[in-house]
Amino acid sequence: MEQNVEEIQENLLKFGCCRVCAVRHLTKPSAINVKTLIAASEQDHDEPKRLKKNPCIACLGLFQNPQKDDIINKIISYLKTSKYDSDTFNLAFNLPMCTIIRGHSIALYVSKLRITFNPTFPTAFVCAKDAWKLMAEDAIVKATGKRFDVHSPLLVTVGFHYDDIKDECDCLNAIIKLSNKNLQSILSQMDNKDFVSQYGEMPSVPESTIEFKSVDARHESVFIAGRYNKWSRTLSQTPWIVDQERRLESSVEEIISNPIKKHALADEFRFSSSGREDIDVRMLGRGRPFAIELVNPKITKFSYEVLRQIENEINTDPQVTVTHLQNVVKDQLKELKSGEEFKIKVYKALCYVEGELPDLEKVNNSAPLEIAQYTPIRVLHRRANMVRPRTIHSMKAVATKVGKDNGCSFFNVILSTQAGTYVKEFVHGDFGRTNPCLRTILENDTVDILALDVLDIEIDWPTPVKY
Secondary structure, three states, X not given: OOOOHHHHHHHHHHHOOOHHHHHHOOOOHHHOOHXXXXXXXXXXXXXXXXXXXOOOOOOOOOOOOOHHHHHHHHHHHHHHHOOOOOOEXXXXXXXXXXXXXXXXXXXXXXXXXXXXXXXXXXXXXXXXXXXXXXXXXXXXXXHHOOEEOOOOOEEEEEEEEOOOHHHHHHHHHOOOOOOXXXXXXXXXXXXXXXXXXXXXXXXXXOOOOOEEEEEEEEEOOEEEEEEEEEOOOOOEOOOOEEOOEEOXXXXXXXXXXXXXXXXXXXOEEEEEEOOOOOOOEEEEEEEEEEEEEEEOOOOOOOOHHHHHHHHHHHOOOOOEEEEEEEEEOHHHHHHHHOOOOOOEEEEEEEEEEEOOOOOOHHHHOOOOEEEEEEOOHHHOOOOOOOEEEEEEEEEEEEEXXXXXXXXXXXXXXXXXXXXXXOHHHHHHOOOOOEEOOHHHHHOOOOOEEEEEEEEEEOOOOOOOOOO
């Protein structure tokens, strides 16, 4: 004979459930009412003698006071002191596996008594995590001013410990391998009779209470973008470390990222850019587009004024200048890397030859030009040896003078190239590994390069800031 809800609830209470768990095990997730859960909790609170006998067989004391209120207060204290500026939060609970196993056991028991439900499967019920979140939400919101949102970028994770978890799980491990991942799915695939034969008709009365272990939070990454100029010929883009030994004191990445990381109170940062220049190459013109991922930032709101303040702080270093600093979203980073090999980059190369200046019109009349570049000798230790076809879109060579007469002639070449072109090797040929090159075009094997500057990277990203 099917029992009604009140009868089953009384049975669950007799077995050792707290009132909150008795209610949630008889409530479908779609019909949950937080007021009902809170009323059940308050009723439990008014029956201290019964609660002193044992922790709840379902939640192991999670919904029982003073445990419940202590956990809420610890979450509130953490959010107040952790400096996260998010207006919202979400909660995640890392509960011991045995709470899921206990819930499955009780659900099987309830399904047998409520024959209008499918007796083959456990009755659907409100899980402990969802019920606890519903009950705690209002207190946390009122105390912190943050709204609860399941889509919040700020996830607060609460961890718990239970002394007897191994003993409880061992009985089932004998017939099926349990795992924290998809545990509910694993249990649903078990034969109900096998489960009951190993675990029992109902969960045993716990001898210890679930204990609060930790509360931590993590905010989704925030992205800042801009453009940078590099004025130094002795500065690498990223930290230069060889055999765990640092070769240079700083880098473009660190000069830009450290002040931003400091303002955001982030755990770490990840720097990316539209290509890179060599240590001895300057980045002039509009600058190189870059983006910084701030990992687990506490400060995520950057006003126009704050971004200009950060720019000014970065720009106190004479080696680098940053402009157009702004907030971007992750999807916008695709523009930074999209079409990497087909973007056009503009360079100025200061070149020289021994003796008289050759006919520079040979250079001026040779573009557009298709070249083939083997991996340069200077980077063979870190890149595969392969041929890369590249396009020189335009070139303009003009004679110039450098210092005193030393038997050499000098000229500047302004050239626009396909991204990924090794310009230094295009000048001197890299022992025949780049062909054609300026040496072959000018028919002079003394052609070489003194200095190289990037004048422009033809990508309109990010959107220019109005100063």
